Amino acid sequence: xAGVTQTPRYLIKTRGQQVTLSCSxxxxxxxxxxxxxxxxxxxxxxxxxxxxxxxxxxxxxGRFSGRQFSNSRSEMNVSTLELGxxxxxxxxxxxxxxxxxYFGPGxxxxxx
Amino acid sequence: AQRVTQPEKLLSVFKGAPxxxxxxxxxxxxxELFWYVQYSRQRLQLLLRHISRESIKGFTADLxxxxxxxxxxxxxxxxxxxxxYYCALRDTGNQFYFGTGTSLTVIP
Numbered sequence: 001x002a003g004v005t006q007t008p009r010y011l012i013k014t015r016g017q018q019v020t021l022s023c024s025x026x027x028x029x030x031x032x033x034x035x036x037x038x039x040x041x042x043x044x045x046x047x048x049x050x051x052x053x054x055x056x057x058x059x060x061x062g063r064f065s066g067r068q069f070s071n072s073r074s075e076m077n078v079s080t081l082e083l084g085x086x087x088x089x090x091x092x093x094x095x096x097x098x099x100x101x102y103f104g105p106g107x108x109x110x111x112x
Numbered sequence: 113a114q115r116v117t118q119p120e121k122l123l124s125v126f127k128g129a130p131x132x133x134x135x136x137x138x139x140x141x142x143x144e145l146f147w148y149v150q151y152s153r154q155r156l157q158l159l160l161r162h163i164s165r166e167s168i169k170g171f172t173a174d175l176x177x178x179x180x181x182x183x184x185x186x187x188x189x190x191x192x193x194x195x196x197y198y199c200a201l202r203d204t205g206n207q208f209y210f211g212t213g214t215s216l217t218v219i220p
Contacts, residue, residue: 003155033208042212043156043198056207090156097206103156 002026004093004104012110018079021107025072025093031055032074033101034066037088046089049074050097078109086111115139116201118211125189126219133184133214135173135199145175145182146200148210156198159184169193189218 005024013019025032033056034046045058049068066076072093078085088108092101117136125131137143147159160168162175162182173184182199199211 035210040212043200043210045208045210048206056205058207092156100158100161101208105155 004091004102006089006091006104006107008107009105010108010110012112013081014112015081015083017081018077019081019109020075020077021089021091021109023074023076023091023093023104025074025091026102029093029095029102030072031094031097032068032072033092033094033097034074034076035090035092036060037090037106038086043090046076048097055097081111083111085109115203115209116199116211118197118199118214120214121212122215122217124217124219127191128188131186131189131193131216131218133197133199133216135182135184135211137180137182137199137201139180139201139203141204143204144202145173146202147171147173147182147184148198148200150196150198152195159197189216191218191220194218 007022031050033048035043037043046060047054047066048056052068063079068074088106090103090106092103094101119134145162148156149159150156171186173182175182194217196213196215198213201209
């Protein structure tokens, strides 16, 4: 099976802009989780989607949002970008969320 | 509240020496604990989970509920073990909490 894919791999934006990141899970996986990874904070959970519904949400401001499509592909959106949003954004998929998560390569976002 | 604590950001050991990466957690329910590893230029991947009680690449980890710890151990470190290691907890709501990671360097 193909692994989790994320697009784009690298992104440069300026403050105030918005960005959309995409994640395609492993075929058959219905749960997609998003994480923000920074050197200081490590991995922090953003949210989890399952069957097109947000099932869990981490402690991030409302500027961070996401959605999941019927084919389980997921997008996350960050509006009004801030410098502190520069990070590696990882998505992970699993069959139903209660099993092993498989991570994608991440999207590295740089906000200038 | 910080659910998972990895007190060591950096850890260096010599090849062949024992290695222990510490992980402490705080959770009142029955958590599930994991160790994830990220080798250089590779994806984050699962190393082991406590419910499996297995040894992967020579690593083991025992859940100590009394000390709320899930330390990762290997009796003889190898150079290929050099990587970033993350301890993670999954709560009963299926939400994951990761520690800040420990960078392990095995010195030849």
